[in-house]
Amino acid sequence: xxxxxxxxITFILLICAIGLLAAVPNFLSDEQVESLPGFMPSxxxxxxxxxxxxxxxxxxxxxxxxxxxxxxxLEGEVRDALRGLRIIANITTSERTVRVRLRDESQMRExxxxxxDLAAPVGExxxxxxxxxxxxxxxxxxxxxxxxxxxxxAIKDRITNAVEQSLEIxxxxxxxxxxxxxxxxxxxxxxxxxxxxxxxxxxxxxxxxETTAKMTFHMVNESADPSRPPPGYMTLPSIDTxxxxxxxxxxxxxxxxxxxxxxxxxxxxxPVVNFRFDTSGGRRFADITRENVNKRFAIVLxxxxxxxxxxxxxxxxxxxxxxxxxxxxxxxxxAILLRAGALPAPLTIMEERTVGPDLGQDSVDAGKIAGIxxxxxxxxFMILVYGWFGLAANIALLVNxxxxxxxxxxxxxxxxxxxxxxxxxxxxxxxxxxxxxxERIKEEVRGARAPLRAVEVGYQQAMSTIVDANxxxxxxxxxxxxxxxxxxxGFAVTLGIGIITSVFTAVVVTRLLIVVWMRRYxxxxxxx
Amino acid sequence: MLLRLVPExxxxxxxxxxxxxxTISAILVVASIVLFxxxxxNLGIDFVGGSTIEIQTSExxxxxxxxxxxxxxxxxxxxxxxFGSDTEVLIRFExxxxxxxxxxxxxxxxxxxxxxxxxxxxxxxxxxxxPKVSGELARDGMLAVSLAVLAILVYIWFRFEWQFGMGxxxxxxxxxxxxxxxxxxxxxxxxxxIIAAILTIVGYSLNDTVVVxxxxxxxxxxxxxxxxxxxxxxxxxxxxxxxxMTSLTTLLALGALFVFGGAVIRGFTAAxxxxxxxxxxxxxxxxxxxxxxxxxxxxxxxxxxxGPGQNVVMP
Numbered sequence: 001x002x003x004x005x006x007x008x009i010t011f012i013l014l015i016c017a018i019g020l021l022a023a024v025p026n027f028l029s030d031e032q033v034e035s036l037p038g039f040m041p042s043x044x045x046x047x048x049x050x051x052x053x054x055x056x057x058x059x060x061x062x063x064x065x066x067x068x069x070x071x072x073x074l075e076g077e078v079r080d081a082l083r084g085l086r087i088i089a090n091i092t093t094s095e096r097t098v099r100v101r102l103r104d105e106s107q108m109r110e111x112x113x114x115x116x117d118l119a120a121p122v123g124e125x126x127x128x129x130x131x132x133x134x135x136x137x138x139x140x141x142x143x144x145x146x147x148x149x150x151x152x153x154a155i156k157d158r159i160t161n162a163v164e165q166s167l168e169i170x171x172x173x174x175x176x177x178x179x180x181x182x183x184x185x186x187x188x189x190x191x192x193x194x195x196x197x198x199x200x201x202x203x204x205x206x207x208x209x210e211t212t213a214k215m216t217f218h219m220v221n222e223s224a225d226p227s228r229p230p231p232g233y234m235t236l237p238s239i240d241t242x243x244x245x246x247x248x249x250x251x252x253x254x255x256x257x258x259x260x261x262x263x264x265x266x267x268x269x270x271p272v273v274n275f276r277f278d279t280s281g282g283r284r285f286a287d288i289t290r291e292n293v294n295k296r297f298a299i300v301l302x303x304x305x306x307x308x309x310x311x312x313x314x315x316x317x318x319x320x321x322x323x324x325x326x327x328x329x330x331x332x333x334x335a336i337l338l339r340a341g342a343l344p345a346p347l348t349i350m351e352e353r354t355v356g357p358d359l360g361q362d363s364v365d366a367g368k369i370a371g372i373x374x375x376x377x378x379x380x381f382m383i384l385v386y387g388w389f390g391l392a393a394n395i396a397l398l399v400n401x402x403x404x405x406x407x408x409x410x411x412x413x414x415x416x417x418x419x420x421x422x423x424x425x426x427x428x429x430x431x432x433x434x435x436x437x438x439e440r441i442k443e444e445v446r447g448a449r450a451p452l453r454a455v456e457v458g459y460q461q462a463m464s465t466i467v468d469a470n471x472x473x474x475x476x477x478x479x480x481x482x483x484x485x486x487x488x489x490g491f492a493v494t495l496g497i498g499i500i501t502s503v504f505t506a507v508v509v510t511r512l513l514i515v516v517w518m519r520r521y522x523x524x525x526x527x528x
Numbered sequence: 529m530l531l532r533l534v535p536e537x538x539x540x541x542x543x544x545x546x547x548x549x550x551t552i553s554a555i556l557v558v559a560s561i562v563l564f565x566x567x568x569x570n571l572g573i574d575f576v577g578g579s580t581i582e583i584q585t586s587e588x589x590x591x592x593x594x595x596x597x598x599x600x601x602x603x604x605x606x607x608x609x610x611f612g613s614d615t616e617v618l619i620r621f622e623x624x625x626x627x628x629x630x631x632x633x634x635x636x637x638x639x640x641x642x643x644x645x646x647x648x649x650x651x652x653x654x655x656x657x658x659p660k661v662s663g664e665l666a667r668d669g670m671l672a673v674s675l676a677v678l679a680i681l682v683y684i685w686f687r688f689e690w691q692f693g694m695g696x697x698x699x700x701x702x703x704x705x706x707x708x709x710x711x712x713x714x715x716x717x718x719x720x721x722i723i724a725a726i727l728t729i730v731g732y733s734l735n736d737t738v739v740v741x742x743x744x745x746x747x748x749x750x751x752x753x754x755x756x757x758x759x760x761x762x763x764x765x766x767x768x769x770x771x772x773m774t775s776l777t778t779l780l781a782l783g784a785l786f787v788f789g790g791a792v793i794r795g796f797t798a799a800x801x802x803x804x805x806x807x808x809x810x811x812x813x814x815x816x817x818x819x820x821x822x823x824x825x826x827x828x829x830x831x832x833x834x835g836p837g838q839n840v841v842m843p
Contacts (some may be wrong), residue, residue: 050792058661202654206632251839348628350658359582359652359792366790374784384531385773409552418721421785423799427726428781429735432774436739439770446536465742468687469735476731477677480724483672485665488724495728527530 002456002515012512015504016399022406045306045408048416051364053357054197055205058350059170062188065345066162067096067155074098074118076137076250078148079232081114096155098148105144112138115148115321122153148343162344163190170194170347172340173208191350202354212346213337215255217288218247220296220308236298238305240324245308247298252288254342257281261338263331265319271331272323275338282318290314290389367420374424375401382431386438392513393434393506397404400430400498400505407497416490426498432469433506436462440528451526452518460510466507533776534769541766542812543757543820549813553702560709567712572719573655575669577623577662579635580655582611586648589617597645604635612791616652628658669723673704676727676755680734688741691822696737699815703733703806710802716795725796729803732778736771743767744816756824760816768812775808 022041033042049056075093078100082089086146087110090101102111119134121475135154139147167186169281174182174196199205226235226244234249257277264274277285288297289311297321298308305323326334378397381388408415441458449457477499480492573580583589594617595608603621611618619638624630635656642649657665677700685693707726711718743763751759779801786797 029573058708060660203636213664348658349632350628351656351661352632353653353655355653356651358584358650363790363792366788367785370785370788373788374781375782377784381780382779385533387530417790417793418724421789421800424781424785424789425778428778429732429774431777432735432770435770435773439767439773442769443766461746465739468738468742470654472680472683472734472738473731475683476676476727476734479672479676479679480727483668483675484724485668485720488720491721491724492726 002452002459002511004512005517009512012467012508016403016509019399019403019406019501022410023402026405026409036379041406041410043409043412045405045415047364048307048413048414049197049353049360049362049418050355050417051360051415051420052197053199053355053360054195055199055202055352055354057194057196057202057205057352058187058211059166059192059194059209059347060194060350061163061166061344062346062348062404063159063162063190066158067150069157069345070150070158071096071098074148074150077118078115081118082111085110085114087111087114090333094222096150099103099141100146100148102144102146108140108144108146110116112146115146116312118148122151122157131378147418159190163192165344166347167192169341169343174205174337176336176340177205177208192347198355198357198496199354202352206349206352207333208336209347209349211337212343213255213334213340214255214302214342215258215338216251216300217253217285218249218251218298218300219288219292221246221248222297236300236303236305238298238308238516239369240305240307245296245298245305247300247305252297253277253281255338256341259286261335263328263335266323268322271326273326273331273335274321275316275319279318285318285320286314286316289316297367363417363420367417367424371420371424371427375427378427382434386434387527388517389434389438389441392510392517393431393438395432395513396505396509397427397430399509400502401427403501403505404494404498407501408494413493413497414490415494417495418488418491419494422491422494422498426495426502429473430498430502430506431501433462433466434510436465436469437507437510438528441526445526445528451523454526455514455518459507463507466503470499470503533772538765538768539761540765540768541761543761545814546547546817546820553810553814556709557702557705560705560712563709563712564785567715569708569711569718570715572717572722573620573657573662574720575662575666575718577631577657577659578621579631579638579657580618580620580653581635581638581642582616582652582654583646584650584652585615585617585628585646588614591617593644594601594619594642597641598638601634601637601641605640611792616791623659623662628660631656631658664722669720672723673726673730676730677701677704680730684734684738684741688745689824691819691824692696692741692745694822695815695818696734696741698818699810700730700733700735702814703729703803706806707799707803709716710799714798716798719795721793721796722799724800725803728800729807732804733807736774736807737815739770740764740767740811740816744819756820760819764812764816771808771812775804778804 007227024040025042025044036042071093075091075098078098078294079091087107088103089111092099100111100115102108116138119136119138122133122135133151133153135151137149137151139149141147156219163186167184170192171184174184174194179196179199181197185193187193196205221233224230224233226246229235229246233246234250235244235246237244257280259278261275264272292311293313294311296308296310298305307322379394382393404426412464437458440462441454444454444457474496477494477496479490481489481496484492589610591608595606598606598608598619598621603624605622607620609618610616621634621638624634635654639651642651645658677697682698684696695770704726707729711722740763743766744760747759747763752785782797782801782804786794786801789797
């Protein structure tokens with residue numbers, strides 16, 4: 001156990017040197033790190049949001065809304081298909097099923113075929129295996145009713161798409177705010193984790209995230225009674241004038257066709273939002289306005305009418321203007337939202353944690369002070385109890401801290417406040433392996449073994465205990481990492497890495513130091 | 529001369545005290561369970577949902593005034609307390625009706641009221657946990673603790689005999705229950721980081737227990753004819769210096785963290801300090817004596833040996 005051939009010593013020193021180098025950037029300012037030569041590592045430990053300040057938000061995509069919208073579309077498709085065949089039916093939707101009751105039962109076969117034709121393959125069905133699954137199941141009930149049900153696969157597919165799309169929209173909106181390095185990740189089936197470092201006030205972020213910003217253009221039916229809209233129509237309030245208007249349920253155009261939106265002012269110097277459609281959207285907008293001169297159309301944002309102007313003349317250029325009750329700020333916010341695009345479904349903030357940068361800095365300082373005081377206490381204590389051996393253990397302990405910092409920097413792990421606690425705890429426990437060995441050596445010395453032999457036997461005997469003790473703690477750290485979230489995970493990371501580095505330094509580095517020392521001075525008697 | 533914490537060789541008869549220590553532990557465990565059900569834990573927003581807002585005032589904060597201000601907003605149960613220093617205040621209020629939306633609206637209302645009515649206030653941090661997430665966090669926390677105990681049981685079983693595995697788990701349960709009892713008595717905020725603390729206590733206590741068990745196993749091979757109770761005493765005495773030394777260094781680090789580490793992690797470090805004390809106690813007075821109850825025989829280690837008289841039956 002005490003045999004250290006030169007290659008082994010070189011190897012151990014090399015690991016220590018790499019660890020030290022990797023830890024160095026953490027003790028330098030950003031400018032100093034910049035000026036380091038190229039071969040030096042330059043990554044620092046990433047501080048968690050609780051240490052550098054920022055907002056952490058967990059958002060959930062409203063999957064029920066996604067499904068409901070899909071059902072509304074399906075109902076529309078069924079209606080259109082049957083209308084095309086001049087089949088008259090009573091069509092209702094409940095939960096995941098569109099129910100079609102035919103007036104004339106003899107049209108059953110024809111109607112069923114038309115509805116079945118609406119089904120499309122879902123997901124990426126393999127071309128070789130004929131495992132295409134359809135997005136709707138068509139069944140009959142009795143002699144005159146057809147049921148079109150959305151399949152589980154179709155629902156899952158929709159939700160997945162909606163979440164992916166939301167992720168992209170959230171990214172664009174957060175980028176528009178000009179924040180630095182936000183983290184945006186998908187979590188679980190329908191959630192999005194958003195972390196924005198250094199954000200002082202989360203209010204604006206909240207406002208941006210909670211608006212769906214779904215903009216649609218509908219024709220207004222001015223002859224209908226708002227309290228009883230005919231089938232295929234809906235009544236919505238206008239935030240501009242306060243009146244209730246009856247609109248076609250079907251959107252003639254949607255915000256997806258927009259390519260740009262910006263704040264401007266109209267001739268009365270009121271803030272407005274100018275927008276431009278893409279080519280096909282512009283063409284459709286031209287057609288609609290040409291066919292509906294002197295009629296009103298409504299611009300609807302998230303189920304509220306922002307304005308419902310009269311079409312004076314056809315608009316051919318593909319550009320338009322929304323005027324409503326805007327302030328410059330609200331016009332700007334709407335422009336951002338329109339530029340970034342609409343969310344496919346509303347987002348709900350499930351969890352939010354915001355830490356101000358001052359508090360973060362205070363925590364870092366407190367952690368540093370606690371760490372240094374704890375460390376100094378342990379260093380003094382070890383020397384008092386174990387003398388030279390304690391000194392060796394202390395050197396190993398310092399190496400351990402560097403290795404731990406180096407490992408955290410290199411792995412890109414995030415250091416959180418509980419993570420600092422993890423480091424301090426590792427420091428407390430790191431000496432344990434040495435204590436185990438030293439107590440064994442003491443016993444051997446008492447049993448009148450020769451010094452070198454006592455050290456050797458001490459290490460041998462303590463080894464299995466050290467392994468058992470550390471593996472069990474490592475199991476706890478691993479489970480914490482698996483099931484913990486946020487700061488707890490940070491704790492698990494430092495504890496887990498700390499166990500590995502502390503076993504290495506306590507067992508290997510200390511032993512090397514002691515062996516080198518004993519070879520040199522050949523003590524006749526061990527004072528321990 | 530070097531400092532000696534424990535005399536060179538001790539012969540403390542730990543096993544004779546087992547009647548007393550078992551009784552003490554049993555009382556503490558029962559008391560913890562009773563307290564858990566009667567007084568309950570002060571569950572943090574991580575587990576019950578709700579909001580916390582930490583503020584800093586320019587002068588000494590008037591807790592009463594803040595309580596009156598926030599209490600007047602009709603938010604149900606509001607808790608206002610000093611947090612770390614007399615210019616720092618933690619405001620916490622329970623889950624509001626109306627799900628995530630309602631909760632957030634309430635939080636904004638409190639923030640605005642504070643900014644308006646209190647001179648020079650700054651909001652240091654805010655947290656809001658919706659009902660759905662808090663349920664999941666509580667479930668995951670329970671899962672993590674149970675799985676950790678189970679995994680450790682399997683590991684010890686694999687490395688030692690089943691009696692050791694059972695002994696370790698009894699000691700662990702003892703530690704976990706007493707830690708929960710500690711939180712029921714102190715009414716410290718029981719949040720997600722406390723789950724982390726409990727898991728670390730589990731790891732630490734086990735570490736201690738394993739060290740003693742390792743020595744027991746070794747001594748069983750060495751002293752085949754020694755009665756079990758005496759053998760357990762010898763093993764605990766052999767490892768006593770190490771047990772105390774490691775507890776002290778860990779407590780040193782934790783003590784520094786408790787005093788200087790700031791209010792945010794004070795609950796966490798308090799739990800850890802308690803856990804280290806309890807874990808050390810349990811590995812000496814619970815984990816080892818319990819092996820006597822589980823009828824651990826030395827036959828387990830002497831199968832290559834022959835002849836009767838090797839078996840040590842429980843006294």
